[in-house]
Amino acid sequence: MRNIFCATALALSLAACSPASEEVAQSANQATANATEALTPIDPGTPTPSPGVTADANTLTLEGLGALKIGEPVPEGSGWAERGAQVSDMCRTISAPDYPGVYAIVSDEIVRRITVGQRSDVTLVEGIGAGATEAQVREAFPGFRETPHKYVDAPAKYLTAPNADSGDPALRFEIDAQGEVSMMHVGTMPVLGYVEGCA
Known part of the structure; x- marks a missing residue:
């Protein structure tokens, strides 16, 4: 000095x-x-912002959707709650008025999967949501495994992340007969692979 x-x-x-x-x-x-x-010394405890796109409340990520997080309990006061009849006490579905066309599966009081359907404007950070084409999905996520759809004839199919069995949250798309995303799911196996809500 x-x-x-x-x-x-x-x-x-x-x-x-x-x-x-x-x-x-x-x-x-x-x-x-x-x-x-x-x-001037730099405070190592001060986080530096990372460049790139950040998720907002209407963006589905591998972590979850807004306050609803995969692998965590349903947040209190969030608006997510059971609505309608439930299949069992062990596996329940919840929804929230703020997210039409979206539901989540809860097992053992923990959020296991979040599903985005056709009535929703929720998208991934990549901009993909219900109504996106199979080609858009494959361009953004090359290497996803293709399996036949359980209820709809080909070209309907499921496209699932190759690491879905790792135990970490993963992504799965349902492609309809028109070659478009009818639903997308984020969650952990085996719940990520359920084809009828809790089954």
Whole structure:
């Protein structure tokens, strides 16, 4: 720090004898500011923002949708609740008024899967949602496994992430007979592969 102040004092005293004194003074001030900034310690605890697209409340991610998170209990006061008859006490479906066309499967009080259907405007970060074409899905997610649809004839199918059996949340698309996404799911196996709600 002593060297910074000495350099500044020298520059300012030279500036007093020079016809371009204002210009020199500005240069000296900038040099001092730069040197001080370079010596300012960086707080390692301060997170730096990462570039890229961030998810909003209507973006489905591998983590979940808004406050509803895969692998966690249903958040209190979130609006997600059971509506209508339930198949069993072990596996329940929930929905929220803020997310029409979306439901989630809860097992052992933990969110296991979130499903986005045709009445929803929820999309992935990539912009894919219900109504997207199979070609768009394959372009964004090459390598997804293709399996026949259980209830709809080909070309309907399921496209599932290759790592779906890893135990981590994964992505699965249902492609209809028109070659478009009818539903998309995020969750963990075996619930990610259920074809009838809780079954």
